[in-house]
Amino acid sequence: MSKSVAKAEVGGVELKKLRNKKLTSTEFMQVWFHYDKDKSGYLEYVEFSQFMKDLFLKKDCSGITPEQVEKYTAEVIHLMDTYDENRDGRFEMNELAKALKIEENYLNKIINKKSIKDKHVQSVLKHYDSNSDQVLQGIELKAFVGDLVRATPDIPYNFAMIEQACNYIEEMSGDTNLNMDTIKLILSLDNRQTLYRKLSEAAK
Secondary structure (H helix, E strand, O other): OOOOOOOOEEOOEEHHHHHOOOEOHHHHHHHHHHHOOOOOOOEOHHHHHHHHHHHHOOHHHOOOOHHHHHHHHHHHHHHHHOOOOOOOOOEOHHHHHHHHOEOOOOOHHHHOOOOOOHHHHHHHHHHHOOOOOOOEOOHHHHHHHHHHHHOOOOOOOOHHHHHHHHHHHHHHHOOOOEOHHHHHHHHOHHHHHHHHHHHHHHHO
């Protein structure tokens, strides 16, 4: 019987997917919260450098030297600096999302429908529910809420806005975890508009 080979991972995400820059929103959140050790809402230089080392110094990349990683890191920092509008030398969530090229916002295909039916809510739950327990919590919840934030261009996609949105959603649903019923409640037009209004005010 052949033995299954464990797949190399970085921050809980398959290494191959990271290198190919094909991440779901949930996988992106796994990476972000794995490396944002101090939960500051930013990746400081040290945290980002650790991410780059993990990404390029795995066993299957033994031919890559630390010097090459340092050079590559410098190039990525230079690239991401074009998105760092306040030039603070830290990487915000939206900047890393652009660099890793996460998937197109899944919620766009749902919230743009004339009416959101149970089958649409079920597809949302299935998309974000990575452990298939029929509940969105932790990283799954952050990914779902992050895509709600991403769905409105006027609201910045960053750690602070996602945390704020999680608080508002908890007020709406009365729970920190989301199931079919609470997802449907949040995706209703009235509640989405209320959420976006509150986030727009908080972003000012």
